[in-house]
Every structure is written in C-alpha cells, then in structure tokens.
Amino acid sequence: MSIHPAVLAATIPDSITFAIAAAISVIGALGVVLSRNPVHSALMLVMTLFGVAVLFVEENAQFLAAVQVIVYAGAIVVLFLFVIMLLGVDRREVTERDPLRGQRAVALLLGILGLVEVILLAGGKWPTGAHSAAGAINVTGRSNVALLGDAVFTTYLLPFEITSALLVIAVIGAVVLARRPRQAGDREQPQIGGGDIITADVLGPDSLIRPEIEEATGSSDVHEELDKSSFERSDP
Amino acid sequence: MKENPAALAPELALVVAAVVGAVASGWLPRRRQWAVRLLAAGACVGGLVATALAMLGPPERVFDGSYAIDPATNAARVVVLGAALVVIGLSAEPLRAHPHESEFYVLLLLASAGAIALVGADDLLTVFAAYLLASVPSYGLVGLLRDRTGSEASLKYYLLGALFGIVMLAGATVLVGLGATSSYPGLREALDSAPRAAVAFGAVCVTAGLLFKIGGVPAQFWVPDAVDGASVPAAAFVTTIPKIGGLGAAFRFFTEALPAGRVDWALLVAVTAACTMTLGNFAAFAQTRVKRLLAYSTIGQVGYLLMAVAVAGRNGLAQQALWYYLAAYTVTNLAAFAVVAELPAARTLSDYRGLAHHRPLLAGSLAVSLLGLVGTPPTALFVGKLEIFTAVIHGGYTWLAVLAILNTVASLYYYLRWLVPAFLHAPSPHPAVLSSGGTWSAATAYAAATATVILGVGAAAVLPLGAGHLLP
Amino acid sequence: MGDPLFSNGVGLAVWIIVVVKVLLAFGFLMVSVMLMIWFERKVISDMQNRIGPNRAGPFGILQTLADGIKLFFKEDLMPDKADRFVFKLAPYLTVLPAFLIFTLVPVGGVVTIAHHVVELQVADPPMGILLLLALSSVAVYGTMLAGWSSGSKYPLLGSVRASAQMISYEAAMGLSVAAVILESHSLSTRAIVAAQAPHFWDWGVFRTGVVPFLVFFVAVTAELNRPPFDLTEGEQELVGGFHTEYSSIRFALFFLAEFMNAITMSAIMVTLFFGGPDGPGFHFVRWLWPILWFLGKTLVFLYGYVWIRAALPRLRYDQLMDLGWKRLIPLSLGWLLVIAATSINAVWGFSVLGGGIVAAGVLYQSLRVSSRRREALAMEGGLGRAGRLASHQVQLRSVPDGPGAPVVTGGGTSEGGGS
DSSP states (O other): OOOOHHHHSOOHHHHHHHHHHHHHHHHHHHHHHHOSSHHHHHHHHHHHHHHHHHHHHHTTOHHHHHHIIIIIIIIIHHHHHHHHHHHTOOSOOOOSSOSSTTHHHHHHHHHHHHHHHHHHHHHOOTTTSSSOSSOOSOOSSOOHHHHHHHHHHTTTHHHHHHHHHHHHHHHHHHHHHHSOOOOTTOOOOOOOSGGGTTHHHHHOTTOSSOOHHHHHHSSOOHHHHHHHHHHSSOOO | OOOOGGGGHHHHHHHHHHHHHHHHHTTSOGGGTHHHHHHHHHHHHHHHHHHHHHHHSOOEEETTTTEEESHHHHHHHHHHHHHHHHHHHHTTTTTTTOTTHHHHHHHHHHHHHHHHHHHHBOBHHHHHHHHHHHHHHHHHHHTTTOSHHHHHHHHHHHHHHHHHHHHHHHHHHHHHHHHSOOBHHHHHHHGGGSOHHHHHHHHHHHHHHHHHHHTOTTSOTHHHHHHHHSOHHHHHHHTTHHHHHHHHHHHHIIIIISOTTTSOHHHHHHHHHHHHHHHHHHHHTTOOBHHHHHHHHHHHHHHHHHHHHHTTTTSTHHHHHHHHHHHHHHHHHHHHHHHHHHOTTOOBGGGGTTHHHHOHHHHHHHHHHHHHHHTOTTSHHHHHHHHHHHHHHHTTOHHHHHHHHHHHHHHHHHHHHHHHHHHTSOOOSOGGGGOOOOHHHHHHHHHHHHHHHHHHHTHHHHGGGGOSOOOO | OOOGGGTTOOOHHHHHHHHHHHHHHHHHHHHHHHHHHHHHHHHHHHHTTOOOOOSSSGGGTTHHHHHHHHHHTSOOOOOTTOOHHHHHHHHHHHHHHHHHHHTTSOOSOEEEETTEEEESSSOOOTTHHHHHHHHHHHHHHHHHHHHHHTTSHHHHHHHHHHHHHHHHHHHHHHHHHHHHHHHHSOSSHHHHHHTTOSSGGGSHHHHTTSHHHHHHHHHHHHHTTOTTSGGGGOHHHHTTGGGTTOOHHHHHHHHHHHHHHHHHHHHHHHHHHSOTTOSOOOSSSTTHHHHHHHHHHHHHHHHHHHHHHHHOOOOOHHHHHIIIIIIIHHHHHHHHHHHHHHTTOHHHHHHHHHHHHHHHHHHHHHHHHHHHHHHHHHHHHTTOHHHHHHHHHEEEOOOOSSSSOOOEEETTOSOOOOO
C-alpha cells in the first residue's frame, strides 16, 4: 500500500511535531552545556537524542530513529552514567578557572559564527544550487527499513563487511588496553559476597577483564568506592 | 555486479588470519605466542602469492563497483604485505613473550588489510570504512605497551583520528549529497555540474582525513608523539603502512572522483606537500632522540610523496613514481627502524657513538638506510626522487621540485648528525647502550638495507609494476 | 505499508480514534496491573497454603486499590542527600517505557469505525520491534537514576547491579528477537503476527525452533528483575535495592511499573512467539475472539511468572552473569546462525547445527582444561605471598593429564603438555 501524497507533504500535525521535537532537542542541548552536574548533563543529552529521534521519524527514517535510541540513548549514555557514578565525578565542576585560557571567548565567537552561517544557509540555496540534490529515498512505496536493508546488503556490502572487521578490532583493542597482564600466581580466589560483591561477582571468577578499579584505589572494596562517590557529591 | 570474494583473496587472508589469531591468543601460553607470529607471516606470504596471481588477471571492479582491483591496488598489496612482513620480522625480539604479543600481530594484520582497502576503495563509503579499519587498530598498537608515554601517545593519536575522521565523514556526506551517489565514477559525472564551493568543501574535508592517515600538514601533530611513545615495532608500523593506504586513496580520489577542472585540488596538494616537507625537515634539525628524529623525517618524506599526488593524472609518470617511491621509502624507513629495534637501549643520537666500531655491519645498514632517506645514488630512494621530480616538473610544478631539492639538501644535515657519531666518534665508555636486541632485528635490518640497494639497482625492472591505468 | 488508519490523511475522526486508543490502552493496563497484583498474591498464597488477601471486595479483589490509596496518603520522604530533580523524575522514567512497549502490541484484529479501518493496537510503526528493544534499553534509566539520586549506598549498589543485569540480558533478548524477525521478514509487530497465521504450528515458537523463545523468556525475566533474577532488590543484601529510599506514591509508581512490565512482556512474548491474537474464531462478534485469545495466552504467561516466583530461589550474582554472558548470548547467537542457514536450505541448516555443536563441545572442553589449570594456579598462589612473588618469575605450563603435581618450569625452555 503506497503512502498517500497528503501524508508526505508537511501537514499541520507534522509542523507541530517538528516544532516540539526541535524545541526538545535544543533545550536538551542547552541543558547539556549549562548543567553543573554531569548526571544532569547526561540526562539532557538523552532528551536531545529523543528529540532528534522524533525528527528522524518525521523524515520517515524510522530505522535510524530506532537505532539512535538503542545505540545512543540505550548504550552510550548509559555508559557515561556508569562512568560518572562509579568514578565519583558526579560533583560540581570547578568553573572559576579555565583549563585553556580564553576558551570561552573563542567558543562564543565560534558559536556566533556557526549560528550566522546556519541562518544564512537556511535562507537560500546558493551553496548547493538546489534545496535537495538527492531526492526522497522512499519513492517506490517500500518502507524505509526495507530499502535500507537492500542498500546495506547489496550496494554497500563491502563497507558493511569492513565494519564487521572493525568490531573484531574493538574487542581486541578493549582486551589489549583494559586487561591487566596476568601473571602466574596473580589470581586470587574471588570472594563471594562481602566487599567484593561487584568486582568479583559482576565479572565472574573466570572473567578475562579484571577490574581496574582495584588497581586504581589500591583496595578491592567497592563499597568504599561507591560510598565515596555518593557522599562526596555536593548537595544539589 | 560482481561479488566474488576470491577477488579479495589477499585482504581476506589477512582478516581470516587475524580472527584465527585473536581466538588463538586466548588460549596460547605467553611463551608460545610465536605461533601467531608465524600465522601472521604466513598470511602475508599467502597474500603476496594471491596478489601475484591477481596481477596476471585483468583489472576489474568488484562488489558493485565499490572496490577496484587494478595496478594501483596490486601495487599497494605488494608494498603493504611486504612492509607487514618486515615489521613482523623486526618485532620478533622486542615483543617476545609480551602479554599482548599475539594481539599485536592481529591488530597489525587488520590495519594492513585496512591500508590495502583504502587504496582499492572506489566508493566514498568504502574509503571511510577502510579509513576506520586502518586507524582503529593503530590506536591499539600505539598504546600496546600501556606505559605512560604509550598511553598518552595512543590517546593523542586516537583523539586526532576521531576528529579528522569526523571531518572526512562530513566531507563525504557533502559529496554524496551533491552527487546522489557514493561511487567514484558516478561522483565524477555528477559533480561536474555541482556548485564549485560545495565540491571544494567536500573535497577538502575528505583530503583532511587522508592527510591524517599519512601524517601530512596540518594533521601531522600525532606523528612525533605516537612514534616516540610507542614501541619500536608499532612506531615502524605507523610511519609506513597507514601512509601507503592514505596516499593511494588520495591518488585515486583526486584522479577518479573529482571532475577535471572543477576545483584546483592540485594546487592545494602542492602547497600541502611544500609545507609538509619543509616543516618535517626543519623540525628534525633540533631532535636528539632517534625515534623523534625518524618521526620528523617521515613527515618530510610524506611531503615528497604528496608531490606525486599533486601531479596525479597529468601524466603517466606520477602513478609509477608514487608507487616506486612508496616501496622504496617503506623498505628504507623500516631498515632504519630495524636498526633502532636492534639497539633497544640506545635512545638518543649520542648513544650511537662508536657503533661502527662495535657493530660494523649494523652501522653499515644504518648508513645505507639514512643516506637512502636522503636519496644517495645507489639506493632506491634516489631513483624514486628522480622519478617524482621528473613527474612534477613535467606536471608544471617546477617551483615545487626546486623546493624539494633544497629540502633534500637540508635533510642531509640531520641524518649526518646521527651518522657522524656512529662512525667517527670514539666508542662510549658504556657499551651497554649498544647491546643487541636479538638476531631477528639484526637480520631484518641487514635484509631491508640490502633490499634498499637492490631495489635501487634493479629499478628498471620494478618501476613498470606501479604503472598501468587506474580503472576509469 | 503502515497503519491503514492514516492512509487517507489525518482528520478529526482519526485524531479522536487515536486518542481513544491511547486512553483505552492506558486504562486497560492500569486495571490489569490492579488485578495482576491481586492474582499474584492469591496464587502465591495458594501455593504456600495460605489464604491471601480476602477482605476488600469479593475474594479481596479490591485489595490493590486499597493499598494504592493507602500509599497515596502516606508521607512522601526525600533523603537529605538526594538529587531532588532526578529523584522525582526516576519513577516516571520507569513507568513510561513499560506503557510505551504495550502500545506496540497487537491486541486484536481490525475493526471498521466510521469508515476508518482501525487496527486494534495503539501504534504499528514500520520498525515496531526495534522500538521494543529501544524502550527496554531506555528502561535502564529509571532504575539507575533512582539508585543514584537517592544519595545512599544500598540504592546505588542495587541500581548498579540492576543496570549491569539489564544491559547484559538485552543482548540475548535482541538476538532472540532477531531470530523471529528472520522468520517473519518484517519488523512491524502486526506483520510478525500475520506471519504466524493460520495454523498453530506456524507460530514463532515452533518456526524458530523453541530455543529463541526460551532465551527470550529467561532474558525478559532478568530484564524485568523478576524472581529468580530479583537481585536488584535482594532484601538480605541490599534492603530494598534501588527503591529503598522511596516512599508513598513514588514507591507505588515503581511497583506499578514492575507489574506493568510483567504484563507488557507477557503480551510481547505472545506476539512474537505465540501468534498474538491468532486462534480459532466463531461467526458471531468476530472482532471479540482474537482479543480473548490474546488475553488468554497472556494470562498463561502471567501465571507462569507467578509460579516461577513461588517456586525458584534467587540466583547468586555470578551465576546470573554467567548465565547471561556465557550461556544465553552464545546460544542465541549460534541459533540465529542455524536459522539463517536453514532459510537457505536444510543441508546448510544441519551442517551449521552440527558445526555449532562440535564447536561448543570443543569450547566446553577447553574451558574445562583452563579452569583445571587455573585451580592449579590458585594452589600455587595459595602458598602465600612469597610463593606468589616467586611464581611471577616462573612460567606455569600446564597440568599433565595423569595424576601428579603441576609442572613448573623456569625460564621457558622445556615444553609442558599442550591443552
């Protein structure tokens, strides 16, 4: 069943959805920058990602929208939060002194320049000569998901396969960079329960990846570590 | 549409060996990791055999036109696989029984596959995927030692790589948006009528990504730090193999994807080449650590190589010159690194005092490789430089050739700063700094130095291998 | 393609239909949560030879309502160290995905209202089942932030455990969903249901060969933190897990989300593996039968959850992680390969299956060898600090097959037995 042309054109609900999603994205993006607390920043980032996902749906790129939420909101920001929580950096940053001198002024300047550029580009079509050079993707009436699948597994098969080799590299790279070199006799029996509840249990006695956290703190007590992170946080 | 995996036999050999090695590394005891080294070397040899077979066949385009198997790709396969073999040879001792020895070879194989794919890619998306395949293992290789300098080098390398990767992807997006296709022949046709400013923007961004791979100005910052911080084998790797891929990809991108006369990319590359060689050579003057000196020297060499890219497509000479110079540079540079690997305790130029007295053969290899990098007659780079200068002058960039000659003369200074103590000065009172790393490194150094000379003497036989038209 | 409701443009009638659908789904979920809690308590009491709630309403059916009202009027406490904004936000982040996932479930067939063809499901997006994965990965946020924002250590530990658990089992869940997608050739939930008609042996559970269903069931149970995977709130260890510091209506929201999730996921399982509303119908009130079938099948799974809760003890944390990473993920990945090969032809299918079994056997054997070796290492390490330091210099080779002590060689010149 083909989509009625009336749906493809921008209707009033479309415009309303766009406005709301765009507002959510922009507010989220501002929140990421302006929040004092890293956890709040991460949450705001999730909000932006959702706004953008809605915009993708609006553009009929449903697969992209779903993947955006799964990968970015579901995995990457969760990872951010894990790091923030476990490393106990979830306290206010010292913002009185810049690590790089004059970066605020430069950032402001670049931001204004970018904004002006976007406004200029949005107003006309002089840089590209046309509003759209490629055209709509789903002209045949097939769904965007099916078209994308076709393209990935036929025209772009080779880049796709190369990307799968990248995943192998990622795994090896993680092992190389994160695994502590194991030496004979280095292994101790994991203690079930008690202080090692996370380090020993999450990773399991057979795990290849030994937690770095032990090394970093010089103690295997993660309770202590977590304690610190939750109590050192200043009051919101 | 041809989707014949056998056409990619050399690349597949590398990837399959890498996966097998990765799995095996989980079980092999530390002292028995030489099995993976053997496997990696076997994969390289197998790839070379497959390449030889592919050279006999006609050039073709596979995987829906996204990968070209033509003389350039085959030349890249030969050079990259040869370079990988040399790197494996010189890393035998420094990495023996290292906890991550197997992973080193696995990452090396994957990065080599990425470098070859960069050259063969005939499609913007494939180029970017290959860019990642060539880059990501390199970050791991540089950080393999996990000491302070290694980690810092790895992080710098990674951050710059991520930045330039994004820039490259942005450029590719613009070009795909303009051309409604990502394949090079399609782009060449479509970009002819596209607005000039947008094409230029896209092309500059894609070039920036490739410049990162080859370590050219303005993306050269990572080279000294990565080379100095990494282990010697990893340093030897990052200064050769990725550059082969990046230069081959740039050559193909400029000649095949961009319509002639739409944007003056040649001038851009020429200016970049001029800046790169000048910066590399002059920064090398002040270096006292050998690895840093070699790092800046490679930046200088990249400048010469970029000259060949600048005149790409103007005459048949450029391509032949590029591939010959790449092969020669690879062997010579690796010979220098093999000498460094053979003397693990010698870190500064003054540590090499009296090398000729202790190890005359090794000093000879060092002299051959360093003088080779300058371009002294019997060595391969002499022929290479002649070829490139001829191509550049024929291509109408005489000023560039003059600048390159001046640079060559200047570069003699810092190579001599290394050689003079090694030959003329009295041996240092602490001969321990010149203790040997092992037989393999020494053998690799001798072999690579010999190859430099043989390649130079037999240039007439080797030169035509790099020639032959790219697929239209 | 797409929802037929929107194929003629979006008018006022369509708007009203959509809003009514959303409200109906919400109301349905709320009422079923109420009944579900009562059902669970009643069934568990039965299994434990107790009576259970029997005061409020007939058979105590209004007990949940009474509890809800009580919770609503309780004092709302907030810890001093709490992050106020996130603390308030977290419960809603838990409820929302639970409800949104339900909107994807096709509850029944198709009805025609005022010349509009209406599918009996709130939304049927083309990437439907991906949205399930997306939302279940978003569900981590509620738990994680609730624990963190409480500003105290048991909730934080609970939430770290919970999020690690949810992330781990998501992979297995996604892989088993991929098996279903491979068979149904579509991501849309309605198309997935349609692909499982007309006979019961066409149901996903049979077409994908039972294994993905089992993996999905286990993974979802872990995803929901239901027993026996409820380590998140292991009372003996963590007081109450991530919601220790919550009280009053906010606590009620977590409770609501938990049961809502149980219902939603049962419905999803019915959709993916048991033909959704598929089943024999009769000539009168045609639209009703599919709904009844759907509800009936869902009820079976809900009962299954309660049963499991009453019957199985809680897992230990390392067992939980072992099950997820070392059993379920390889199993579902391997099975996905088998299904893909089978869809080419049977020969491929059986050879991949055979190869997989052989590979699994080899893997198992080598893991056994390595764990034996590790035990020997641990014995070596047990000699004390001095012994351990000494063994840094010494390369331990392997355990010989026969009886005897581990072979310890210095330097690495001689070779021990291989693995």
